[in-house]
Amino acid sequence: MNNTSWLAYIALTAAIVVVPPLLIGFIRKTKARLQNRVGAPYHQPLLDLIKLLSKGELVSEHASWVLRGAAIANVSIALLLAVTSPWIPGMPRPFDVDIFLFIYLFALMRFFSVLSALDTASPFGGFAAGRDLTLAVLVEPAVMLCLTALAVVAQTANLSEIFSFTGKALSVQAGLWVMAGCGLYLSSLVELSRMPADDPTTHLELTMVHEAMILENSGPNLALTEYATALKLLVLMGVSGQCFLHAFAAVWQTSPSMQTACGAGAVLLAVAVTALIEATGVKLRWTKLPEFIAYAITFGLLCLVVALGVVK
Amino acid sequence: MKLDIKTTVADTLTSDLDSWLTEKDGRRTGLLTSIDGSEVMLLLLDTQGGTAELWCAPVPDNSYTSLTLKFPQLHWFERVLWDLFGVVPLQHPRLKPVVIHEEYPQKFYPLRQTEWQDNGHNAVHDEHHFLEVHGAGVWELPVGPIHAGIIEPGHFRFSCLGENIVNLELRLGYVHRGVEKKITEVPWQKAHFVAEAAATDTACANALAHAIAVESLLDLEPPLAVQSLRTIALETERAAMHIADIGGMMTDIGMVGLAATMSRLRGSALNLAQALSGSRFFRAYIVPGGIAAYPTASALLQAQELVVSLKKSLRPVLTMFQENQAAISRMDGIGKLKRSLAAEFGFVGVAARACGVDYDARRHFPHGLYPLKAPPTVLETSGDILACTNVRIRELFASLDLIEELIGTSRFDGNSDRAVTSLPAKLPANKQSCAVVEAFRGELIHLLLTDEQGNIKRYAIKDPSLNNWTMISIMVRDNLIADFPLCNKSLALSYGGNDL
Numbered sequence: 001m002n003n004t005s006w007l008a009y010i011a012l013t014a015a016i017v018v019v020p021p022l023l024i025g026f027i028r029k030t031k032a033r034l035q036n037r038v039g040a041p042y043h044q045p046l047l048d049l050i051k052l053l054s055k056g057e058l059v060s061e062h063a064s065w066v067l068r069g070a071a072i073a074n075v076s077i078a079l080l081l082a083v084t085s086p087w088i089p090g091m092p093r094p095f096d097v098d099i100f101l102f103i104y105l106f107a108l109m110r111f112f113s114v115l116s117a118l119d120t121a122s123p124f125g126g127f128a129a130g131r132d133l134t135l136a137v138l139v140e141p142a143v144m145l146c147l148t149a150l151a152v153v154a155q156t157a158n159l160s161e162i163f164s165f166t167g168k169a170l171s172v173q174a175g176l177w178v179m180a181g182c183g184l185y186l187s188s189l190v191e192l193s194r195m196p197a198d199d200p201t202t203h204l205e206l207t208m209v210h211e212a213m214i215l216e217n218s219g220p221n222l223a224l225t226e227y228a229t230a231l232k233l234l235v236l237m238g239v240s241g242q243c244f245l246h247a248f249a250a251v252w253q254t255s256p257s258m259q260t261a262c263g264a265g266a267v268l269l270a271v272a273v274t275a276l277i278e279a280t281g282v283k284l285r286w287t288k289l290p291e292f293i294a295y296a297i298t299f300g301l302l303c304l305v306v307a308l309g310v311v312k
Numbered sequence: 313m314k315l316d317i318k319t320t321v322a323d324t325l326t327s328d329l330d331s332w333l334t335e336k337d338g339r340r341t342g343l344l345t346s347i348d349g350s351e352v353m354l355l356l357l358d359t360q361g362g363t364a365e366l367w368c369a370p371v372p373d374n375s376y377t378s379l380t381l382k383f384p385q386l387h388w389f390e391r392v393l394w395d396l397f398g399v400v401p402l403q404h405p406r407l408k409p410v411v412i413h414e415e416y417p418q419k420f421y422p423l424r425q426t427e428w429q430d431n432g433h434n435a436v437h438d439e440h441h442f443l444e445v446h447g448a449g450v451w452e453l454p455v456g457p458i459h460a461g462i463i464e465p466g467h468f469r470f471s472c473l474g475e476n477i478v479n480l481e482l483r484l485g486y487v488h489r490g491v492e493k494k495i496t497e498v499p500w501q502k503a504h505f506v507a508e509a510a511a512t513d514t515a516c517a518n519a520l521a522h523a524i525a526v527e528s529l530l531d532l533e534p535p536l537a538v539q540s541l542r543t544i545a546l547e548t549e550r551a552a553m554h555i556a557d558i559g560g561m562m563t564d565i566g567m568v569g570l571a572a573t574m575s576r577l578r579g580s581a582l583n584l585a586q587a588l589s590g591s592r593f594f595r596a597y598i599v600p601g602g603i604a605a606y607p608t609a610s611a612l613l614q615a616q617e618l619v620v621s622l623k624k625s626l627r628p629v630l631t632m633f634q635e636n637q638a639a640i641s642r643m644d645g646i647g648k649l650k651r652s653l654a655a656e657f658g659f660v661g662v663a664a665r666a667c668g669v670d671y672d673a674r675r676h677f678p679h680g681l682y683p684l685k686a687p688p689t690v691l692e693t694s695g696d697i698l699a700c701t702n703v704r705i706r707e708l709f710a711s712l713d714l715i716e717e718l719i720g721t722s723r724f725d726g727n728s729d730r731a732v733t734s735l736p737a738k739l740p741a742n743k744q745s746c747a748v749v750e751a752f753r754g755e756l757i758h759l760l761l762t763d764e765q766g767n768i769k770r771y772a773i774k775d776p777s778l779n780n781w782t783m784i785s786i787m788v789r790d791n792l793i794a795d796f797p798l799c800n801k802s803l804a805l806s807y808g809g810n811d812l
Contacts (some may be wrong), residue, residue: 283566
């Protein structure tokens with residue numbers, strides 16, 4: 001390994017540690033500014049994580065080692081996703097993932113979240129786990145369709161290769177990239193429990209999905225869970241942002257460092273749009289959510305139609 | 313208003329009440345309570361005539377046949393009667409505590425003055441039993457008494473089938489403070505401080521009801537300027553709380569930007585109260601005999617400007633809210649309440665008017681400049697939370713219009729009338745009076761009885777929440793669990809006002 005790649009790895013590690021909480025801070029700040037409030041500083045979530053790590057824990061008497069185990073497992077999987085999936089172009093990777101591993105690592109995270117929600121035997125955890133799984137079943141086909149379409153055109157299931165600005169076939173498919181980006185972005189909103197699927201700032205336990213699942217976590221456990229969620233935000237916003245970036249032919253032509261810079265901008269933009277939706281939008285009624293997810297699935301189906309047309 | 317006591321017999325209460333209620337339109341039960349535990353006392357309201365009657369039926373063996381069987385609107389009143397006095401309504405379908413928690417000692421009846429004797433059919437306060445719903449897939453969800461967010465305590469027990477609510481049972485009583493008892497213990501000249509603190513978000517309405525109850529005992533009629541300022545105060549409180557409640561709906565739907573604006577505008581409404589009275593919540597402003605002080609000319613000018621600017625800033629925000637299709641779809645058809653049920657359970661206030669119950673105490677009972685200046689009753693028919701929100705928004709603007717009109721037309725400067733009429737040292741002995749006020753939540757009743765020495769013997773307060781808590785159980789049935797917070801917010805009920 002030469003010096004440059006060592007530096008790149010150090011930069012990646014630093015980014016993975018610091019950027020996810022900063023993105024959460026960025027969303028909160030943007031939302032606050034849109035409400036004419038000053039808002040907490042961008043790095044507040046980072047400070048919150050440090051504070052939570054140093055706090056004591058209150059664990060339900062019904063909870064077992066699963067509660068802690070699931071939190072650790074989730075952070076590990078989220079870290080794995082963050083170092084291997086192409087959320088930013090030109091990122092050094094220890095090894096590559098393919099689209100199926102990518103999707104099912106998220107599913108594995110969900111499995112552990114549900115386990116930890118059920119472990120405490122709280123009714124909130126129970127119903128939230130049920131809701132989360134219902135949404136997962138609906139969202140999975142959308143993600144699968146979008147990524148498969150890209151894979152079919154690229155003639156490879158390797159996620160890094162698809163997003164590497166190299167494949168000839170993909171460089172001319174701006175429409176496909178935009179549609180895949182839309183499908184993935186809408187699915188990400190649901191997967192990340194953001195508005196309009198779930199309201200991360202609500203205090204109403206009865207309407208929550210993700211927040212009700214983690215209700216029994218406190219102290220370090222909560223810090224791990226929150227950090228895993230922030231990592232998920234980075235990866236999903238990153239991947240859907242990259243899709244839009246690939247639609248611009250100019251980006252394919254520029255230098256790798258320029259591509260990295262544009263990629264960072266794409267992540268920020270995707271997060272900013274999320275904040276905008278949250279500040280101005282309305283949380284959908286639970287029964288309306290399948291309609292919302294149907295848009296993501298429709299984008300996925302359109303992607304597939306285009307992809308099959310290209311391959312033929 | 314003044315009242316006469318009519319003594320009746322407990323045995324025939326049901327049939328007497330039935331014939332009284334059906335004899336004429338617009339009659340309703342105001343409240344049911346007791347004086348010292350040896351009788352059942354019923355306050356009956358004739359909304360058409362704007363009058364009231366007080367029936368008193370002795371219950372020598374501290375039990376009587378429950379009226380709830382025939383009049384469902386009395387079911388919480390009878391439970392509270394048992395809680396506070398130990399008088400048992402026999403055959404009551406669901407006799408369990410409302411305001412006295414099981415942690416209190418057994419046979420603790422705080423308002424009972426006569427000796428309590430065990431007559432064999434006294435129900436006992438034992439461990440609280442919730443209604444259990446059995447069946448495949450039915451699960452229970454306990455929420456509270458401590459909630460997320462800074463609100464009062466109350467417990468909700470949901471029985472759910474999947475995401476649907478099958479049954480909701482409430483348990484309150486966590487904030488019982490003994491308000492009614494305290495009022496009888498302090499010198500009557502200072503009772504208004506306690507009365508206005510009965511439910512502090514309704515401070516102004518409670519103070520007004522108390523003032524009217526005392527003044528009608530003393531045959532006192534405050535001057536027009538005072539009446540006008542009292543009306544302005546009551547409407548300002550209504551406007552401020554309606555703004556807060558509409559903002560609450562926006563928060564729960566997730567419209568954070570609009571909600572932030574609404575809380576800022578609620579601040580403006582409170583500033584209006586501050587300009588008029590020196591207190592953002594009109595504390596110690598309305599007192600028996602008048603008001604604390606007339607506002608200065610500059611304060612009135614400031615108030616006038618505040619109302620005009622408040623109206624101007626509210627319009628666009630509420631238009632954005634009412635025209636947002638996503639917001640409408642969150643409220644349309646949710647938490648529907650039938651008009652027949654609302655009438656049967658005696659619901660009051662905004663939510664009752666949203667399902668077509670034509671009752672606004674401002675049009676029926678004298679308080680402030682009402683019924684003379686009462687705005688037209690705002691009615692909707694669909695009974696869902698969208699209708700409820702629309703009623704609230706229209707009432708808000710009607711209130712602001714009225715405040716603007718009254719500040720503009722009333723002449724307070726150079727007023728020769730005194731702000732407070734000095735009151736005699738004693739209240740008349742063995743007399744009773746009551747006041748019915750339309751608080752922002754609905755009909756608020758204060759009932760006052762004096763003893764031989766002219767001291768307050770019994771003081772009963774009926775907060776609109778006591779009527780309306782049942783509504784939440786009815787309206788959420790077969791709705792989604794996730795829609796409960798919106799239903800709850802659209803009713804905006806008081807825990808403290810109920811528990812007293």
